[in-house]
Amino acid sequence: MNRPGPSAVRRGGRPAAPGPAAAPGPAPSAALAAAPGPSDEPGFGARLTAPLLMGSLLNPLNTTMISTALVSIGHSFGIGAAGTAWLISVLYLASAVAQPVLGKLADTLGPRRVFLAGLVVVVASGLVGTLAPGFGALIVSRVLLGIGTSAAYPAAMAVLRDESRRLGRPTPRPVLARLSFAALGSAAVGPALGGLLVTVVGWRGIFAVNVPIALLTLGAALLWVPADPPRERAADGGAVRVSLDPLGTGLFTAALTVLVFFLLDLADPRWWLLAPFAVLTAVLAWWQLRAPQPFMDVRMLAGNGALLRTYARHGLSYLLIYCMMYGFTQWLEEARGFSSGQAGLLMLPMSVTALVCSLLGARTKGLRGPLTLACVLLTAGGGILLLLSGDSPLGVLLIAGACFGASQGLVGTSNQAAVQAYAPAESIGAAAGLQRTAQYIGAITASSLIALAYAGAASDAGLHLMAAVAVVLGVLLTVLTLTDGALRART
Incomplete structure (x- = not known):
């Protein structure tokens, strides 16, 4: 561990507190937002x-x-x-x-x-x-x-x-x-x-x-x-060692890029892209098992079913959330004729409920309760979207946004807490990064589904297609959450 040098004195002139260096703690959870106490202690002002x-x-x-x-x-x-x-x-x-x-x-x-x-x-x-x-x-x-x-x-x-x-x-x-x-x-x-x-x-x-x-x-x-x-520094006193696993990083990038190209044209799928994706994924897994400092810890992931289920739950949830965030706003503008500013205002209930429910979810000690509620709200929100048309009341539009916003707040805090609970302490940073990757893949898939549903322009039929997907996946997520034994533990 590095010893503090002259910079150990803060810029404000306050000396560092004595004592042994503390080990870095786990990555922060949004659940911590429920504790807004003072933070003006030395060094963290x-x-x-x-x-x-x-x-x-x-x-x-x-x-x-x-x-x-x-x-x-x-x-x-x-x-x-x-x-x-x-x-x-x-x-x-x-x-x-x-x-x-x-x-x-x-x-x-x-x-x-x-x-x-x-x-x-x-x-x-x-x-x-x-x-x-x-x-x-x-x-x-x-x-x-x-x-x-x-x-x-x-x-x-x-x-x-x-x-x-x-x-x-x-x-x-x-x-x-x-x-x-x-x-x-x-x-x-x-x-x-x-x-x-x-x-x-x-x-x-x-x-x-x-x-x-x-x-x-x-x-x-x-x-x-x-x-x-x-x-x-290196053992011989040489230059700083940069252990980035370039081969693993390159394989991961290539596999993810091929997957994105496949997902972005679901209307006319290029099925042949699945072959290079499978090959790149297999080579990536093979190399990560042999690399001295791998890009991702495949062994840890393979033996941690609770963490893998958390990633799957997080990615699927955000697929539906981003379908609402991107697809619903396009429908509001093109099908209902609202301006960009008006569409942004109509999304405010989603924003507000996301913030409020993130705080409420942070105050719960369990995981299954808030996650189950989030899945039910995703299903309900999809059901509301199935009923929307060009003359639907404004209040119904706001309620639909609030359902997805509440789910976003509950999913964000609870799944992040689940990653902290299930990931090994020494790998918490990498585990949190992979959670973000699962969220990004969900978002990419959402954009592909929007492109498939709307084709040339947003329409009621396209919105209803995304809504049907939301209902089906919402029910699936509810079942997976209720049957996940790992979620019964309190965090």
């Missing part, structure tokens, strides 16, 4: 945490903010729902690969360096999207955005871990709570903010807004995030 919180909200904000801009973007470039679905999928694909990779880089090279580098990439992505002359430039912007924003969360956790080691005590729970809640809150308000930006300045505003946020965060990080402590 607002100056340190503010840039970390600002950086960590960028990825979830951008995953949902674009939902109310897809129709406007499609009209600007003459592209239908199947084309604009790429703007959703490429960010998730880039994030699914970048988060674990950048987390390893933060551990090896230093979190402050990775955090700052990610913000620079975010600024570049915002400029590319704002000035985009064509749809291809928007794709490039979203790829850069996925990579840049993925640096913030793992780097922030590593910064807090290093601060904990320096001070010889764990990171205060309220600090972890705020970091986790920033991600959930920004994702929840994304559709409303996106609708406002599209209404006021046009769809380019959802790309441009990243530039001032990233620059402000960059300045705060340069001023207030401490310099990286010395990292582990």
